[in-house]
Amino acid sequence: ALQVLRPERLLVHCLREPEGFFWELVKPFVTLVQGRDVETIFGNPVRHYAHKADIVRLEALIEHGGVYLDIDVVTLRPFEPLLNGSDVVMGRENIDGLCNGVIAAKPNAKFLRLWYDEYRSFGRLANVNPWNYHSVVLPNVLAQRHPQLIASQPFDIFHWPLWDDNGLRLMFDSFEYTYESNKAVHTWNTAVARHAIYQDFGMHWCFECHSTLVSMLRSYVPDPLFSVVIPCHGEAAMITGTLQSIVQQDFPSWEVLVVDDASSDSCESVVSSFAEDQKNTSPEQRSRIKVIRSQQAQGLPASRNIGVQASRGVWICALSAGDRLGSGHLRAASASMSHQPGLQLLHPGRKSSSSASKLRHRKSGKKALGQVDQPEIFDLGSDPNVALTGMLCLRSVWEQLGGHSSSLPGAELLDFWLKLRVFGVQHEAVPSLHVISSSAAFRTLSSSVADADGEDAIAIEHAMLRTKHMDLYSSARLLQDHLLVMGMSNNTREQLQELQSGNVGSASDCVFREFWLALSDLGHRRVAEVERRLLALDKYGDDKAVVALRWQPQVLRGRCACMARRFEEGAALLADLAGRHPELRDAWVFQQLETSCHAPMRWLPPAPSLDLDV
Numbered sequence: 001a002l003q004v005l006r007p008e009r010l011l012v013h014c015l016r017e018p019e020g021f022f023w024e025l026v027k028p029f030v031t032l033v034q035g036r037d038v039e040t041i042f043g044n045p046v047r048h049y050a051h052k053a054d055i056v057r058l059e060a061l062i063e064h065g066g067v068y069l070d071i072d073v074v075t076l077r078p079f080e081p082l083l084n085g086s087d088v089v090m091g092r093e094n095i096d097g098l099c100n101g102v103i104a105a106k107p108n109a110k111f112l113r114l115w116y117d118e119y120r121s122f123g124r125l126a127n128v129n130p131w132n133y134h135s136v137v138l139p140n141v142l143a144q145r146h147p148q149l150i151a152s153q154p155f156d157i158f159h160w161p162l163w164d165d166n167g168l169r170l171m172f173d174s175f176e177y178t179y180e181s182n183k184a185v186h187t188w189n190t191a192v193a194r195h196a197i198y199q200d201f202g203m204h205w206c207f208e209c210h211s212t213l214v215s216m217l218r219s220y221v222p223d224p225l226f227s228v229v230i231p232c233h234g235e236a237a238m239i240t241g242t243l244q245s246i247v248q249q250d251f252p253s254w255e256v257l258v259v260d261d262a263s264s265d266s267c268e269s270v271v272s273s274f275a276e277d278q279k280n281t282s283p284e285q286r287s288r289i290k291v292i293r294s295q296q297a298q299g300l301p302a303s304r305n306i307g308v309q310a311s312r313g314v315w316i317c318a319l320s321a322g323d324r325l326g327s328g329h330l331r332a333a334s335a336s337m338s339h340q341p342g343l344q345l346l347h348p349g350r351k352s353s354s355s356a357s358k359l360r361h362r363k364s365g366k367k368a369l370g371q372v373d374q375p376e377i378f379d380l381g382s383d384p385n386v387a388l389t390g391m392l393c394l395r396s397v398w399e400q401l402g403g404h405s406s407s408l409p410g411a412e413l414l415d416f417w418l419k420l421r422v423f424g425v426q427h428e429a430v431p432s433l434h435v436i437s438s439s440a441a442f443r444t445l446s447s448s449v450a451d452a453d454g455e456d457a458i459a460i461e462h463a464m465l466r467t468k469h470m471d472l473y474s475s476a477r478l479l480q481d482h483l484l485v486m487g488m489s490n491n492t493r494e495q496l497q498e499l500q501s502g503n504v505g506s507a508s509d510c511v512f513r514e515f516w517l518a519l520s521d522l523g524h525r526r527v528a529e530v531e532r533r534l535l536a537l538d539k540y541g542d543d544k545a546v547v548a549l550r551w552q553p554q555v556l557r558g559r560c561a562c563m564a565r566r567f568e569e570g571a572a573l574l575a576d577l578a579g580r581h582p583e584l585r586d587a588w589v590f591q592q593l594e595t596s597c598h599a600p601m602r603w604l605p606p607a608p609s610l611d612l613d614v
Contacts, residue, residue, distance in 0.1 A: 002029055004075040005067060013056055020341030021314055021394055025222060033060075042120040051122075054100060054135045058116050065107035068100075072189035073158070074217065076182050079104055086151035087111060090139060091158030097136035098143060101186050102158040111149035114142055156181045163188035165195075171213045172198045172205070178212055185213060202338025204251055204331045224255040224288070226330055226392065227313030231303035233261035235321035236270045243274050245324035245436075247285050251331040256289045257307040262297040267321075299504060301404035301412040308395070308403055315392045318404075319435075323389055326434030333392050336430050345420060345427040347391035348435055388413045390435030397425060406505025407468070407512040411461050418469040457492060460484050464516050470550060475581070478552070479589035485516055486523030493520050508545035511537060515549060518556055527560045534560075551581050555593075562597050571597040 002010060012018075013035040036059075038052040039045065046052055057068045067079060082089050087109040093099035105112055118138055123130060128137070143150050161167035161177060168191060170177045179185060192198050203225070206218040228246055232239050239258065246256055260268045268291050275289035292310055294303065304318050315333070319325070333346050401419045404412040420427070463481035466473050473481075499505070500513045518533035534553050540546050554577050561570030574594050577584060584590045 001067075001069055001075050002026070004078060007067070011060070011064075011066075013060060020343070021337070021396070022341045024396060025314065041122055044119070044122045044124065046122070051134075055116075055119065057100065057103065058112055061103060061105045062108055062112050062116065065105055065109070068103040068105075069184070070101040070186065072187045073101055073184050074187060074213075075184045076179060076216070077184075079183055082151065082153060082157070082183065084151065088150040089153060090143075090150060091153040092140075092155040093136055093159045093162070094155070096140060097132070098139040098152060099159045099186070100135045100139065102184055109149070111142065111146060114146065114149075115139055118142070154181070158182070158184045159186045161185075163191040168192065168195055168198050170211070172201060172211050175212050179216070187213075200335070203253075203334045204338070207250070207252055221253055222314050223253045224311075224313040225251075225253040225334065226255070226315050226317055227308070227311035227395075228254060228256045228317045228319060228325075229259065229304055229307035229311060230256065230319045230321055230323075231259045231261050231300050231307065232263060232267045232271075232321040233297065233300075233303070234263050234265055234267075236263065236265040236267040238322035239267060239270055240274055241324055242319060242321055243271065243289065245326075247278060247282070247289075248327070249325060249330045250328060251334050252284075253334075254288060254330060255311065255313060257311050258289070258291050259303040259307045260291055260293045261299070261303045262294050268293055299406055299409050301406045301409060302505065304412075305403040308398060311395075314395055316395055316398050317390060317392050319390060320437075322437075324436040325390060326432075326436065329390065329433055329435065332430055332432040336428050340426075340428065342426050343428050344394045344397045344425045345391060346430050346433060347388055347427065348430065348433040388417060389437045390433060392433075393420075397423065402506075405509055406499075407509035408461065408464060409499070409504075411465060414462070415465055415468065418465060418472060422469055422471050456487070457489060460488055460492065464512075467515070467552060468512055468545075468548065470548065470552070474587075475583050476587035476589070479555070479584075479587045482519055482552075482555070483589065485519040488516070488520045488523065493517065496520075507540055507543050508548075511540050511543055511545035511549070515553065518553075522556060522559060522563075525563060527564045530556060530560050551577055551584070555584075555590075558593060558597070562593065567597050 001007065010030045011033050012030050013033045015035050015037055017023075017032060035056055038055045041055055046055065060066075061068055069075070079089070083104060087106045088111045089104040090098040090100070091102055093101075115138065119134060122134055125133065139150075140152075143152050160182070161170040163186075168188070171185070171187065172192070192201055201214075203221050205214050206221050209215065230239065230242060243256065243258075246254065258267070258271045260271075271289065271291045275286050278285040278289070290310075292306060294306065298306065300320070308316055308318075315337075317325075317330075336346055337343050397420075401416070401423060403416075405415050405419075406412070408415060463484040466481050467478060467485070470478060496513050496517055500510060500517065503510065514533050514536055518530045521529040521533065534556060537546055537549075537553060554573060558570045558573040558577065561567070561573060571594070574590070574597060578590070578594070585594075
């Protein structure tokens with residue numbers, strides 16, 4: 001309608017605002033009108049939403065005039081030639097009816113007022129079909145009585161093909177009908193959704209030569225729909241396979257942005273040569289592949305964010321050099337989002353218990369002494385990084401969450417996953433989103449120290465992530481995570497210090513690293529250094545990371561006071577904290593800490609064994 005009719009205004013009447021990425025694409029171009037929930041008309045009850053909508057459209061056209069379109073109507077040509085001085089224009093659905101799915105009218109048109117007045121009999125007439133009498137049959141009756149008030153159009157102007165089996169076949173599985181007369185086509189969404197064959201209709205059909213209509217709809221698929229972002233640092237030998245897996249996709253609405261992260265090898269030239277080679281097979285694909293060159297190494301998370309900022313797609317697919325998309329990856333994604341436009345995230349992980357669920361955490365109730373929350377990483381399998389590789393995130397969500405974080409490089413996928421959990425994103429696990437992941441693609445902090453520290457390094461890394469996302473875990477879980485991080489290895493600590501000294505990432509990233517290093521110092525009983533780091537957090541003021549840490553820094557201050565034998569100070573800090581966060585007193589770690597302040601002890605009793613299965 002925007003492209004073909006070019007209206008002065010496009011008004012969307014609804015009881016509640018639509019959602020989903022399709023709506024977000026058109027929202028800047030429309031005016032949202034709060035609809036009226038029609039409960040009665042002339043004293044007659046109105047129950048079904050379709051009948052409510054029938055009445056609302058008449059009221060709007062009587063008041064404003066203009067063109068009304070059902071949401072499943074696609075305009076093909078301008079309507080001006082049909083108006084020709086008529087006050088009202090409608091199209092025939094069958095020999096007995098005029099369909100109200102398309103109406104063009106002048107304000108306060110007499111035909112519409114007569115039609116509206118006939119609703120005095122709504123629900124009261126015998127021997128008529130109550131479903132469509134007032135919306136389809138009645139306007140045809142009025143047109144026969146008052147032909148001078150309306151220009152009735154033949155069936156092939158707006159509403160052909162019909163909603164029966166043959167009509168759906170013509171629309172979705174045939175090139176027989178060419179739409180030469182149609183000004184619009186009614187796609188009969190309800191009938192399509194109930195049909196065994198055509199209910200799979202989605203954006204992916206537009207590129208598969210199904211029918212005349214489906215091919216015409218291709219121009220309405222956002223291009224690019226997908227932006228595939230690939231950081232590359234010293235991985236020129238691996239990037240070609242990744243690019244090849246993308247150009248071989250059977251869904252062509254994509255772009256690729258390779259971010260050359262100051263590589264010392266020939267990454268930029270390899271990508272440019274690959275793009276140049278595409279002109280022999282598909283000149284269009286050549287323009288879809290771009291390289292962004294960073295003069296200084298930014299790291300994997302920052303490089304991904306740079307690529308996303310330069311991209312144009314509606315959805316973001318973050319890959320690493322060496323990853324390869326499985327056959328049909330983008331097609332499967334487009335099919336899922338076509339049928340569930342409210343989705344904000346698609347990932348290859350294990351199938352969720354419902355077809356489209358929200359990532360939410362369970363509220364933690366009161367726990368027994370020593371009991372902690374399960375990590376609840378939503379059944380991503382033994383290797384969450386692999387399960388999340390190739391996930392597709394709606395650009396608006398990516399930008400709202402600030403993209404990938406550099407606070408703990410190598411754990412950015414899990415970190416982003418936890419951000420999504422807090423956000424409550426609508427997600428879908430799609431097994432057909434198959435990605436072949438290269439083990440070399442994960443330049444992780446934990447993997448670099450795994451040989452020296454074994455599985456404990458990964459457990460500590462996950463503990464650090466949990467302290468970032470407090471809303472997902474109980475106080476008992478987080479306090480035990482403090483003990484884990486206090487046991488951080490020297491290798492992990494040195495890498496955190498290197499990142500911190502280089503100011504890698506945002507101010508929030510620095511806040512979290514400063515807190516983790518403070519925990520490490522506490523584990524080595526370096527009280528003065530812990531207190532110095534906690535004071536350093538104050539310079540960030542109300543930074544969102546400082547706010548996100550909430551009560552955790554004060555727990556460290558209480559520990560420091562007790563460790564320095566300033567017991568009264570420590571007891572006061574902990575009492576104040578427990579007064580504002582009573583749930584802390586349910587955690588055995590906090591109980592023991594309070595005990596050590598009120599009745600000084602040389603050693604704390606041994607802690608219950610920790611469940612490190614994350």
